[in-house]
Amino acid sequence: MTPRAYQRTDGRTRPDRITAGYAFPEKAERTVAAIRRRLTAGEYADLDGPALLARLKDANQGVRRVEHREGNVGLIDLGLIADAMGGARVIGAAMQLVAHSTALVRDLRTCLGGSPEGAAMWCSYFFGDDQVHLNDIYDRPTGATRQYWTTGHLPAPRYTDRPVYVLTGSTTFSAGEDVAYTLQAHGRAVVIGETTRGGAQPTARATRSPRRSR
Incomplete structure (x- = not known):
């Protein structure tokens, strides 16, 4: 089985949007690679909207x-x-x-x-x-x-x-x-x-639909 990915209506996966829109273009490819590794590992499987909202409420x-x-x-x-x-x-x-x-x-x-x-x-x-x-x-x-x-x-x-x-x-x-x-x-x-991680850039939300990656 191949991992599920985020699919745009134009056929591009959501990680590909990072390449076009990330604040630091030279780091975009590393970011996309990390996301794909986590998709493969199933780390995003339960991060739908309702689950995230519930977790935020539980975290006060x-x-x-x-x-x-x-x-x-x-x-x-x-x-x-x-x-x-x-x-x-x-x-x-x-x-x-x-x-x-x-x-x-x-x-x-x-x-x-x-x-x-x-x-x-x-x-x-x-x-x-x-x-x-x-x-x-x-x-x-x-x-x-x-x-x-x-x-x-x-x-x-x-x-x-x-x-x-x-x-x-x-x-x-x-x-x-x-x-x-x-x-x-x-x-x-x-x-x-200590020195912080260094990621104070905003994110963007996008509608997604599940699709199996090739």
Whole structure:
């Protein structure tokens, strides 16, 4: 039996789209090869939409733990960055729990990525209003640039006048790197830890249908 692959209506498989659209063309072939190896191994077999949604809910929208440590230091441990729409209430609840701490630690050491909109929402808590231009994302296939700004309305108090520390690890990836870099670049957090994996590029969704590869 041959592995199932993603098939476009024009006959090209989904991994082939990476070659045309990946942020770094010179790395695209290695990325496609890695995806095909995982397809062959069946690692994507249970990653349909409902399964992913269920896993995200089970993971509490990425918030692994919220604690108050010695010295009234708040700690938020994130395993992933949830989408702003689906994760807003949980993100707000986490920030509400640390609202009265004297300093905050954001633990992103095992954060594997997530949504750029969610990253922007997390970052918004550390600025005073919706007038801060956080960063831009450039889309190579279309040549378009999307700006990300702080969010005007948040479901919990902002955390603007106290120190913030971000912990990173070798597995911190994608949207986790986005949050760490953005807060550091704006002088809003001190980043402490290891060099991250290096994958802070957005992804694109595409409808797929199962097909057997030749």
